Amino acid sequence: MLHTPVIKRTLATLPKTYGGRYTVSLIPGDGTGKEITSSVQKIFKSENIPVDFEEVNDLEKAVESVKRNKIGLKGIWETPLTGGSKNIALRKQLDLFAGLSLYKSIPGISVKIPNIDFALIRDNVEGEYSGLEHETVPGVRELLKIVSKSNTERLARFSYDYALKNNRKEVVAIHKANIMKKADGLFKNIIGEIGTKEYPSIVNSAMIVDNASMQAVSKPHQFDIMVATNLYGNILSNIGGALIGSKSLIPGANFGTEYAVFEPGCRHPDVEIAGKNEANPTGLILSSVLMLKHLGLNEYAERINKATYKVISEGKATTKDIGGSATTTQFTEAIIDELKSL
Secondary structure (H helix, E strand, O other), rough: OOOOOOHHHOOOOOOOOOOOOEEEEEEEOOOHHHHHHHHHHHHHHHOOOOOEEEEEOOOHHHHHHHHHHEEEEEEEOOOOOOOOOOHHHHHHHOOOOOEEEEEEOOOOOOOOOOOOEEEEEEEOOOOOOOOOEEEEEEOOOEOOOOOOOOHHHHHHHHHHHHHHHHHOOOOEEEEEOOOOOOOOHHHHHHHHHHHHHHHHOEEEEEEEEHHHHHEEEOHHHHHHHHEEEEHHHHHHHHHHHHOOOOOOHEEEEEEEOOEEEEOOOOOOHHHOOOOOOOOHHHHHHHHHHHHHHHHHOOHHHHHHHHHHHHHHHOOOOOHHOOOEEEOOHHHHHHHHHHHOOO
């Protein structure tokens, strides 16, 4: 069974309760978002969890809602071929600088390499996803990659704090400083320096991103926590999804100093299966478990975590992406039934 990681509350302001209940901004997103958020709502209702969802799906209203509630649970918005990403815009407007995703093998799912267990922390507000693109002259386009000392320092401290709170032993900075000596060199050096000076009990190291990608698919057990800029983290998150059997199994969260938004760790809206009742909601369910831990609702979190893992490991009602034939609804109902027996 997965040991649910502890989320240090000081990473974001803890919301206030009203009448003993929390209000959480619920952002379905696009594609299968409505289906997987509905799954979480049904599970929460079955457990009588003291959480009320405020559903919003417009970007600006979502930002306002999270600012009011301090916390959100989110599906994924589809990024159009033209225009910017609402997912990135939300993280930037809320200054959710750290993106956390967790990769752990689940018994019962066929994979090539068993016993995977590592965390990936990626920068959410800078790097290659700065949004600063322009055409200097016709036929020539430029993309600015931003790496700042201040943002990298807080990302480093987040990573080492997470390691301390979750009994992780090593933080590896993923970089391409051999080529991008100034930008990635700054990122690599700051991660290492803060680790050495402020967190001596945590091993810190660095690895070039192309080697890290190869090592992740050949010897993944060497990794404990990887910390990366946005683009590298995006690539490694998909590799991690393949390692554990499906991108839909990955829980994730985004943290700033004031707000926290929990969403699947591998950020795909799955528009191709939208409305077909085929989506695997596990990633969002486990993200909601992290959210409950963040709120201090530990007993509810452990129950949902245990029930989800048991349904999958026993193959009771698994979805197509992990070798089963169950619908989203059937999978959700199986978890609810399992909760009743705990």
